[in-house]
Amino acid sequence: MRSIYNFVVEPIGNRYNNAKKLGDKELILNTDIFNHKFINRKARVISTPIIGNNTGINVGDEIIVHHNIFRRWHDVRGNERNSSSWINENTYSIYHDQIYAVKTENSWKPLNGYIFLQPLKEDNKFSTEKEKFIGKVVYGNDEYKKGDILGFARVGARFEFVIDGQRLYKVNLNLITIKYECKGNEETYNPSWAQGS
Numbered sequence: 001m002r003s004i005y006n007f008v009v010e011p012i013g014n015r016y017n018n019a020k021k022l023g024d025k026e027l028i029l030n031t032d033i034f035n036h037k038f039i040n041r042k043a044r045v046i047s048t049p050i051i052g053n054n055t056g057i058n059v060g061d062e063i064i065v066h067h068n069i070f071r072r073w074h075d076v077r078g079n080e081r082n083s084s085s086w087i088n089e090n091t092y093s094i095y096h097d098q099i100y101a102v103k104t105e106n107s108w109k110p111l112n113g114y115i116f117l118q119p120l121k122e123d124n125k126f127s128t129e130k131e132k133f134i135g136k137v138v139y140g141n142d143e144y145k146k147g148d149i150l151g152f153a154r155v156g157a158r159f160e161f162v163i164d165g166q167r168l169y170k171v172n173l174n175l176i177t178i179k180y181e182c183k184g185n186e187e188t189y190n191p192s193w194a195q196g197s
Contacts, residue, residue: 002047006093009043015070039067062103108139115140116168118188131189149180167194
């Protein structure tokens, strides 16, 4: 099955990542279908579009997608519905701009003008925040390399993803405000709940 303009993908694992292994037991973290934090964002490409695939993504590639792809929701009458991407339980049709990263050679490569960074721990003892609006690049591009320290806008810049046990923010390149000199002693903030996802 191929689409003219869309990628056809399948989730890697379940639609939701709402359980965590603790020894030989499984702890269910969330039972709501609407909470975006527990929706799976990893997919595998089943087929590429016939027209306009200039992303470098191929059949079989592992990708990071928008959280609404696999999400279920309730309509105004309370009926449970699938997303508009749904074809069947294991097949979804998505636009190229709903793909944020592709796995190449065991590392993630961001697409569409984004990078992924991990926020730095807040070191100001008077602040109530746990993290700064400054982060260390984990998955960068030609301009911003892995390890670069960047400041980013407070509004609209942070979209949270858990990739390989690290809580990261997908940040649009237009919302990067400053590039800092790296001192080498910056401590990133990765909460314990993200490490086992």
